[in-house]
Amino acid sequence: MYDLTVRHHVLRLLRSGLSVSEASRQSGVSRSTIREWRDRRVPDSPMTGTCPRCADPPHAPSPAPAYAYLLGLYLGDGCLSRVGDPAKDVWSLRIICADAWPGLIRECVDAQRAVRPTNKVRVVPKQGCREVNSYSKHWPHLLPQHGPGMKHQRTIALHGWQREIVSAQPGWFVRGLIHSDGYRGDNHVRRALPGGVRCYSYPRYLFKNESADILGLCGEALDLLGVAWRHNKRNEISVARREAVELLDLFVGPKY
Template sequence: MLCRKGVYQLSLSCGDNWPGLIAEAADVMAAVMPTSSVSRRRKNGCTEVKSHSKHWVCLFPQHGPGRKHLRKIALEDWQRKIVEMHPGRFARGLMHSDGYRGTNRVRRHFNGSDHWYEYPRYLFGNESKDILELCGEVLDLLGVEWRYSRYNTISVARRGAVERLDEFVGPKY
């Protein structure tokens, strides 16, 4: 979030493969900050959706100098209450920003031959330990079974857990 003369710019870079998410990002920005205009600027492979307001920093007190994985990211009490009231929306935002839903293909060698099987799974990757913990907390609130598949990646792979998370995340469009 850039600041010039006390006015903050909230900027989201959205991949052009997901035009529905670009539209939704613009709609949400306009709904949250109705007195500020929202603009879109095409870039190479993505569209920047942005809005200017003195008040964006009030809604995102986690904003600060430096890389987010090198500083503390924690929800304020009022933010935590909102997440507890709407954990599915928070999970959806996390997965649509830094997550992936795809098919995992596994090859097993059994009785002298190769067997392949596949299953859907979610992966959420982030270098910020704090953001990973927030993702784990919201998955717990939703009753979604998860684990770390790497130090910076959360995996949701059990059938019931993927089906449960599908109820909230939905497809990117």
């Protein structure tokens, strides 16, 4: 198994006009492997162009709205885990969706299919929820925030190409974050006033996450949308002003 730098070097040799045999002599890679790379006959492999981040040159995944939404889902409450034989380097993207929101489950399935159209998406029943998962060698390339330990115990920062997508699609990114780890509901208030007890309620959004970095990314995306927000608690963002809630409703709305 060769790493991507070797493959890119060999392909550059071929583009320069060298034959397969000459590229093999200069690189030490077998001629059969070079022909496979040239013809891209290896299915769903990091050596092929099936993953935009493994292409030569690498480019951003598409469609951008689906990727921004999926990134939000993953950062909010998703995980990557290796499955099967470690030598095969296959990963599962798993996102848990409550049974109470079938529309969210459908959106999660659609986003995974859009970003990795050649991979099967499974909906696995669990108690009170569904696990939406998809296997691919490329998930760590597409979601490079993966790493050992819990998200809040390590630095979470977007790569430049991810920032470009989120900057262009902040509404889809925030929608993914709130669909996975937030909600829109009514805040009920009971206050004792000189004239008696007053009870009232108002709609608001909350996004809760233990990672200060992910909270920061949510706040940055809300700023791009022009949505006023504040830290309601150490690990929680609140959007409660009436005009801010109305604006965020255009991009998120209640879970369904």
